[in-house]
Amino acid sequence: MRIRVVNPNTTVAMTETIGRAAAAVAGPGTLVEAVTPTMGPASIESHYEEALAVPGLLEQVALGEQEGVDAYVVACFGDPGLDAAREIATGPVIGIAEAGFHAAAMLGRRFGVVTTLARTTGRAHELAERYGFASLVTEVRACEVAVLALDDPASGARELIVEECRAVVAGGADAVVLGCAGMAELCAEVSRAVGVPVVDGVAAATVLAESLVRLGLGTGKCGEYAPPPPKPVTGLLAGFRRDQPADATIGVAA
Amino acid sequence: MRIRVVNPNTTVAMTETIGRAAAAVAGPGTLVEAVTPTMGPASIESHYEEALAVPGLLEQVALGEQEGVDAYVVACFGDPGLDAAREIATGPVIGIAEAGFHAAAMLGRRFGVVTTLARTTGRAHELAERYGFASLVTEVRACEVAVLALDDPASGARELIVEECRAVVAGGADAVVLGCAGMAELCAEVSRAVGVPVVDGVAAATVLAESLVRLGLGTGKCGEYAPPPPKPVTGLLAGFRRDQPADATIGVAA
Amino acid sequence: MRIRVVNPNTTVAMTETIGRAAAAVAGPGTLVEAVTPTMGPASIESHYEEALAVPGLLEQVALGEQEGVDAYVVACFGDPGLDAAREIATGPVIGIAEAGFHAAAMLGRRFGVVTTLARTTGRAHELAERYGFASLVTEVRACEVAVLALDDPASGARELIVEECRAVVAGGADAVVLGCAGMAELCAEVSRAVGVPVVDGVAAATVLAESLVRLGLGTGKCGEYAPPPPKPVTGLLAGFRRDQPADATIGVAA
Amino acid sequence: MRIRVVNPNTTVAMTETIGRAAAAVAGPGTLVEAVTPTMGPASIESHYEEALAVPGLLEQVALGEQEGVDAYVVACFGDPGLDAAREIATGPVIGIAEAGFHAAAMLGRRFGVVTTLARTTGRAHELAERYGFASLVTEVRACEVAVLALDDPASGARELIVEECRAVVAGGADAVVLGCAGMAELCAEVSRAVGVPVVDGVAAATVLAESLVRLGLGTGKCGEYAPPPPKPVTGLLAGFRRDQPADATIGVAA
């Protein structure tokens, strides 16, 4: 089984972190490949950056389809482009917010979320609502550390995240979801410090994607998620379409 | 007052239809400018196409900011890129699904929606939920006419839309929202045939954008919708940022 | 275009404030007329007073219908009698809570409300639920200044309202709605002090009513909001019915 | 114990029907008094009529307070003036829609409603939402018999109601609520015909009001439902206030 974990931003170091977190939980016989898009922002902390990250993410999915990838993980907590990716993929596509919420929902009655910047909490609530978990989320708290500073010890990210997680638990949550792919490698340590289950979405999405493949399940293709109708596209990913031969032009057209 | 109505697809004829519908309801002294993006799909009937339409839409908003535009209308019923556009604009940004829902909500207790393809109804429901109107929407029906066939008399679009509107009214709705910018010029005729208020989102968004400007109101900028943090972007709209000088590189970088 | 703004209480000074706020935002060519009912309470701060205000409000709408008014604004934040007024009017009828919520909903993800007395907050939440905005309202806070003391500088209303608005913004709202028609003229000043968009319902309702008239839209009349069936009424407004001649007896019968 | 059942319309024959239904279920030692207001519409089938019925209803509650009534029933399925009545009464006030919903909710998982005219179904849904029962209501169906024709055998009301009740049960409801005070005396017969519990709101409200009095419970008076603040009222019920001596002027002032 081959699972492609797409880091939707263009920071290769972050792709590597994500890849290690995914590989650490994948079952025997599963190949995890973490990829970086060729276009998009260095990190995603706004709706604007999320929007600009989607074409590069879709390019990686389209390439994966040509190469026989079985399932995809969208490794940014805003789950950018998830619906679009589901239309062009044949196997499952899982977002890390989606996966983190699903895993946490099975660990008790309610859970909280600790994310990076406060400006992203609205999107986290929106996704919780979309996936059905709004009534299960106690709160979404921000540690106010920028995505690319998470792995800089000088940022104090670990301590700040632990502090916010403790506040979440004090508020009645049975578990906590970490709200950024860049927090993946901090998860075990934070969990030990906090004393409740702490969920990293990257790891959760990897095992859930594997699970769906093992169950023989993929996105339903009879309605909303059927392949997009063939149609001229100017500029972006113009040559791509999953029903086209693998030698189609790839990427940003002139 | 200057309102830019952005058609997020690249079909110029549709931009013209949209522009006429917007201009017809704008108040005296309001300049309506309908624009077409330089990249993206010919029409938007899937999540994939919606995602690919957003960069071109954002380019038009970024250009508008340099030119002193007062407010923006996103003229596709999926309201693509609305949150992102709100981050980079100083004045109001209104989506046509958003506007259609708001207008219809003031005309009775509940309303229904008639859209193009059934595969887009999920997105319409999602937007209704997002804006708060889920409990006010009786149903979303599709006439199964493709976007670019709406103005082709051979498609029978007008009759099919009237039929679906009648079904919506029979189901208990006080009003109907037409779910595609391409239906703008059919609205008056459909309303006469059906006998209840029928709302075209393009016209509604135009007057609502005007209204907000007149009230001196724009997107709140203290939190989620503050301008995105400055950051390297590879490829797409790399040179753009509303806080940058007007001579910045525009569009798709190499 | 002729818009009648009905102050549902009997305090003429307040009608004048409301009239100025409405006229200040109306477009060129729109006549705004603010009216005071002939019966009802001096101000509205309870369900009891709201109920007693409705007949006088409906009298003004019924008179307006005889005089060719195009649209109505119900200028009390409890939106009293809105459904009843919609049944007897041919054009749009907009409540100021309704309008304030609609405008604020287009300015970000969520908004808060600052009202007069805490005892009115339940009604504000009920209206938010009714119009669909319950999930968008962060909180409703009270400044505990009585309606008729709002324009008395000795009440400290302005400072208290600013303080509550700041608390609302600290709670994560992108915008604030002022919850009383008597706050209309404080709105601009409060907005400057607070730094986020602050919405006055009277102004918002005026431009929204204008917008609907411009769009050719009014309340759907095919179901719940059809004119009430002709029927004997004892006492109150006994002679009124919008489908009756203009010389019908008006007001409170013996 | 003394329970006043207020028929909010002015049709005395209907008050008598309501009084019989209430008296039939009241416990030993409970005095049920059914009263008719001095002003208002002959029946209530619209928001307009509901609004005009409220002052007369409040007059009966205010009189009851002077006479030592222990609890009130508002005997119209729109529960008009319920919040206002709660402010001016010291004991419990129960609406018949409220009571019917509460009783039915204890008889299974979900219930349906059969009412008179389709134009009143929106209000029934609104009340269900307000009281918390929206998710428990399967549907609200109308038999399209006018309120004052219900007891006219020629109207076929009984058969039409049975038919709609059967449709409700086929739709998965465990019980049915009859949506008009004028259906009170048909309830037993309809229940026998349909084979599931059928609830008459008048009877249900009477026993629930009794129950609350027996438990020593009344409306909470610490916040929203405190007595309305003393204040000039022009015209309607101007002399009334529950904190005033019993010889206060009653009713409609000049």
Next chain:
Amino acid sequence: MRIRVVNPNTTVAMTETIGRAAAAVAGPGTLVEAVTPTMGPASIESHYEEALAVPGLLEQVALGEQEGVDAYVVACFGDPGLDAAREIATGPVIGIAEAGFHAAAMLGRRFGVVTTLARTTGRAHELAERYGFASLVTEVRACEVAVLALDDPASGARELIVEECRAVVAGGADAVVLGCAGMAELCAEVSRAVGVPVVDGVAAATVLAESLVRLGLGTGKCGEYAPPPPKPVTGLLAGFRRDQPADATIGVAA
């Protein structure tokens, strides 16, 4: 009329407290019988204990059916086994959380709950959601006194409950529901101290059960709550079935 109040735990002293509270509010002519099951936990403060309490509770209901009981009260705030009891009873079955919520809902707009241990608050919220009252519950607070310590003056239960009730009122509730059958006899005193209506579920359930019997209403038997299909059961209550003769084997089989 004969109402069986089942204390689902095996502590006889608590059954006696519950029986006194129920008898104190029952109407003339109503026989209240409080019973203790033959198996189960000494008190119920976890899901595990709730599950183990249900067979003993169902045994008491099955016995009651053989003896002609008219209605049942399930006297534990988790309402354990309520759906199962409704299937095997012919008359109404009311849980005390259910009854407390219904009573409180008629006393204002919103209410709060004060319960024993914090670990039971999740269940209280779940029941509120199930019965429709989620949006009416302001909060569920715990006094952290164990069930069997409530009547021990040394536990300070009364003072702690008063304190939590005051916090509930400060949070905007119009009434408070006490969240444990063991609090029944503290209710009047707490209510006096707090100044808002305080509801004891045992008393409320008793009068509501009486009310439904008086209305001739019981659980709907046409669908979900029809008697369970005859079927072999190993061990627990193996001989019981309400459609079997009264001499059937009762209780726990070998």
Next chain:
Amino acid sequence: MRIRVVNPNTTVAMTETIGRAAAAVAGPGTLVEAVTPTMGPASIESHYEEALAVPGLLEQVALGEQEGVDAYVVACFGDPGLDAAREIATGPVIGIAEAGFHAAAMLGRRFGVVTTLARTTGRAHELAERYGFASLVTEVRACEVAVLALDDPASGARELIVEECRAVVAGGADAVVLGCAGMAELCAEVSRAVGVPVVDGVAAATVLAESLVRLGLGTGKCGEYAPPPPKPVTGLLAGFRRDQPADATIGVAA
């Protein structure tokens, strides 16, 4: 890794079916053990039977704790005893309705459920609400085949299930969940016939339980799901407690 799949009814043939379905999807190195309780009903088709199944289920979980089981699956679509089992287990416990809903939620926007008897659909909706999926469930349909007849070819179960699944897809679902453990082995065939993803809860629960173990996650134990407080229990499972030595008395006491 050792996963215990508990069939909560006492029919051994059904345990074998369930065990095969679970083993078929478990990863390499995972031991699946399907067990049958020593007490309870032969199948579960009512709330009464569900309640009587829980003690036997809890006995199997308690035994598993003594034997070092890593995770549990509750293999009945009503997810009986799930909360109680989570309190006494150290590792994850997953219900098959829960698992089926989670898996289906990742396959599109909305899904439907096909279950056995219509009387169980209320419980399915209740569980969907509890887990957060109410807004994602299009409908729950029943094929009206009894649980123990599902594997009898004469029942026509396969054809009836296919027919109901097709109706679910026609209603707009992207996927279908089969609502009974007894349908596990029909799943692949049904999926092929229907053409959309069809989810068997037993298989889904098995891989999800494995996934959580692999992620190092279990139920949060800081609040609601802490081990139940030590306490006398009469009769049922009296000797069990997960914090007690392995030689404790097991099962139904005299």
